[in-house]
Amino acid sequence: MESAASKELYRVINLRHRRGNHFELTIPDLTIGDGESIGLTGPSGGGKSTILSLLSFLEDPHHGKVLFGGKTITDNDSLSVRRSVTLLSQDPYLLKRSVYENVAYPLKIRGETGSLKGRVFEAMDMVGLKPDHFAGRRWHELSGGEAQRVALAARLVIRPRVLLLDEPTSGVDPANALLIKESIQTHRKKYGTSLVIASHDSLWLNSAADRVIKIYGGRIETIESANLIPGPWAKEEKDLYRRNLSDGRCIYSVSPPGEKATGILDPSEIIVSLHPPSDLSARNILAGRINRMTSHGEDRSIIIDVDIADLPLTCRLTRQGARQLDLLPGREVWLIFKASSIRWE
Numbered sequence: 001m002e003s004a005a006s007k008e009l010y011r012v013i014n015l016r017h018r019r020g021n022h023f024e025l026t027i028p029d030l031t032i033g034d035g036e037s038i039g040l041t042g043p044s045g046g047g048k049s050t051i052l053s054l055l056s057f058l059e060d061p062h063h064g065k066v067l068f069g070g071k072t073i074t075d076n077d078s079l080s081v082r083r084s085v086t087l088l089s090q091d092p093y094l095l096k097r098s099v100y101e102n103v104a105y106p107l108k109i110r111g112e113t114g115s116l117k118g119r120v121f122e123a124m125d126m127v128g129l130k131p132d133h134f135a136g137r138r139w140h141e142l143s144g145g146e147a148q149r150v151a152l153a154a155r156l157v158i159r160p161r162v163l164l165l166d167e168p169t170s171g172v173d174p175a176n177a178l179l180i181k182e183s184i185q186t187h188r189k190k191y192g193t194s195l196v197i198a199s200h201d202s203l204w205l206n207s208a209a210d211r212v213i214k215i216y217g218g219r220i221e222t223i224e225s226a227n228l229i230p231g232p233w234a235k236e237e238k239d240l241y242r243r244n245l246s247d248g249r250c251i252y253s254v255s256p257p258g259e260k261a262t263g264i265l266d267p268s269e270i271i272v273s274l275h276p277p278s279d280l281s282a283r284n285i286l287a288g289r290i291n292r293m294t295s296h297g298e299d300r301s302i303i304i305d306v307d308i309a310d311l312p313l314t315c316r317l318t319r320q321g322a323r324q325l326d327l328l329p330g331r332e333v334w335l336i337f338k339a340s341s342i343r344w345e
Contacts, residue, residue: 008070009034009162009194010055015064017050025050025218027064037188037195039209041202043230043262046215048198049090052164055196056087083110084161090170092151099124099142100135103153110158123157126186128179145176152180156187163187165197169204177201181208202312206291206305216262227265227313229342231256240283240339245309252283253342263342267316271336272304274325283339288313290329293322302327306335 010032017025025047032038032055040048053059054066057073065072073081095102103120107113121131127149134146142150148168155163163184169177181204187193199205205212214221214228221228233241233256242250243263253263277285288306295302302322304315313335317327327333 007034008032009036009068011065011067011070012054013065013067015054015061015066017054017059017061017063019050023047023218025054027051027220030213030220032194032196035188035192035194037185037208037210038197039205039212040196040198040215041200041205041212042215042221042228044200047218048215049166050218051215052087052166052196052198055162056085056164057082058087083158085164086155086158086160086162087164088152088155088166088168090167092148094139094142094147094150096139098135099129099137099139099150100131102139102150103157106154106158112158119157120153123153126156127153127183129153145172145179148172148176149179149183152183156183159187159191160193162194162196165195165199167199168197169199169201177204184208203291203307203310206312211294216264221264227267229253229263229265229311231258231260231262233259233261245311247309249286249309251286251311251342252339254339257344261344263344265313265337265342267303267314269337269341270313270315272306272315272317272321272325272327273334273336274331276334277336280336281338282336284335284337286313286335287332288335290327290331290333293327293329295319306333308335 008031012027012030015027040051042048054061068081095105100120103123104116107116107119124131124134129146129149168180184195185208188195197205197209214226216228229243229251231243233243233253236242236252239254241253241256244250256263286308288308290304291307291312292305293302300319302317302319304317304327306313306315315335
């Protein structure tokens with residue numbers, strides 16, 4: 001079970017923020033604890049990157065407040081706060097210099113040149129780039145995954161209080177994705193860094209974050225731990241549509257409003273079984289493995305994250321129900337739900 005963070009770091013209150021004429025981010029209330037690791041997931045265009053921009057204080061909300069350390073950030077505070085909060089964008093830019101110079105640059109512009117070499121080498125080691133091999137390498141000699149890790153090291157070297165990451169594993173292979181996760185977890189453990197991570201990679205995100213917030217249409221999904229199932233959806237038969245999974249299996253739904261619509265599945269609508277059912281009419285019957293279990297709410301119900309191909313699903317059981325099934329992380333289970341259980345917004 002995950003423990004709560006020790007104290008509040010961010011508090012978002014009655015926030016509304018517009019992007020053009022067709023999108024508005026609306027967050028009535030959100031708290032992020034000091035030292036916590038938070039994941040943001042949901043379909044593209046839902047508001048994840050906008051949230052990161054607001055949390056980094058690169059933008060001010062059109063309405064509402066973003067409190068940091070219990071207070072509103074004023075112009076007098078902005079420089080010190082921005083120096084303690086850093087954002088790694090989806091497509092980070094590298095200077096046309098060596099790896100060492102790229103990582104050292106943030107310290108130099110801050111005038112923090114004491115122990116410069118030691119801090120740069122520590123950050124490089126943390127992201128799996130051995131200084132002996134990479135310090136003198138030029139930016140154009142790096143693979144995509146190596147360049148991403150150099151950009152990450154250039155953020156870690158300043159030892160930020162908050163590290164914000166926007167799709168940190170986009171376009172990198174599984175080995176680099178694992179190194180990125182290990183490096184941010186190591187930095188968090190050593191320096192108490194808070195992490196806020198936006199990612200489409202649900203499996204990776206679930207393993208890197210204490211809790212995952214699901215963003216849809218500029219809003220935090222109100223159903224606790226609701227499953228968001230993005231399209232594309234393809235016509236199957238009669239009124240059924242399918243969403244293909246990476247391993248060849250499918251999730252079936254009834255009448256999505258469009259090919260790229262995002263379905264919402266309440267965790268309470270999913271039946272969890274230890275064996276494949278033989279007498280149920282539900283269209284969706286999927287085997288998976290339990291990744292994580294957490295206790296939630298006043299009723300102390302059990303939230304279970306199950307890895308299903310490229311789309312992990314979250315289930316909600318009573319404490320008694322989970323105990324009767326003798327559920328534990330790593331155990332294989334079967335998830336059952338009706339095609340009509342997926343709703344649309």
